[in-house]
Amino acid sequence: MNRFDWQAYVDGALNPDEQARHESRLAQDEVARREVEGLRALKREVRKAVLSEPVPKATLLAGLKRAKRHPLALPSRIAVAACVAMALFVGSYVFNQADPVKLDRSPVTEEFATSNAIVAAQWVKEQTGLPAPVMKMRCGAKIRAAKYGDGWAGYQFEHDGRRYRLFMSRCNKPFDGARVMTKAGKEFYVGKGIGWKQNGIAYYLRGGDEETRWRMAMECVANIERQHANRF
């Protein structure tokens, strides 16, 4: 090696011979010395700046404990058993009110609690093959659970202490009997909740109050559109 690699020198990535050759050069080369000092200062300041940022240790530790109990982290048979047990428990309240909108009304097959919108979407995708969108809601609605049954999947949200449920399905005519209205140039189907079709999937948002439901629906539409555009 004929040239001097000051970056490798500063990073301690040279072998002992090369290290010695660089040190000997440094003793007689003012420009090289300044370069090395500059690199060291940059490394030092970057490290200092980043390490000054707070790290949410308690949240991360809680996440670590949660990771071990997460359905996706369990061996599949245990996960299925746990989820089926949970599904039997919670299945009864899904689609239990009269509503002109008919999405698939099969019982819940599996459900798991998560506050992570990405994990929820990933789980639904893995379980059902539906292109489940990541629903991070700016309006403040937090995801609490994901679930699916035969032909449908859904998320459960919480906003201001009220529960909302977003269902998605590939069924063709889910909104027969619903009132049709247009908002922001898009057709919506209104029953007890707000339904719409987007990229071959029917979505239906229920629960909570109407104003928040509309806000969430519009945000869902935007999320789905953005993610669909990124996918292709």
Added chain:
Amino acid sequence: MADTRSGIGIGFIERIGRAAPRRDFERAVKDELPTLYRVAKRMVRNADDAEDLVQQCLVKAFRAWDRFDGNHLRSWLIRIMRNELASNKRSLAAQAVDAELDESIVSQEPFWDEVTWRVDADHVLRELEELPAEFRLTLHLCDVEQFTYEEAAEAMGVPIGTVRSRLFRARSLLRERLAGIVCFVGSRP
């Protein structure tokens, strides 16, 4: 008879051997949480998404813990995190294109000899965030987490030469950006 016992014993030990690491997961990974969070934050550039990404990574890591070979835990976790990020459709392809910057914009002029350090941590963080994703991550791994080139290469799934060149370009770019700030700060009344 001895063979049979031995066979059963080995099977039992193998099963226990597969189960035992799961119990070690929390202990092993706990110390890496701050690093994971910082790296995640460099990747996604905001605290909420970073927490989500770490959480996703932990779930996947726990699931794959039996298959972890015991070498370079941090690199392994970061690789999982990168894969998760890719699967989240936060286009790595776009970031990779980002990284293909023209090297000619990098100034080789040292400015350190003429100015003392006059930028604070906020400036450094802000300019760091502006670097292309792959440069930002390389710089973070090597300068903040003090990964060796080999560890960084393994974490990012690239050759060591790529780490070296990304690091060089990342530092040069950051230096360039900070030089601008120093000049600006210096010229203020």
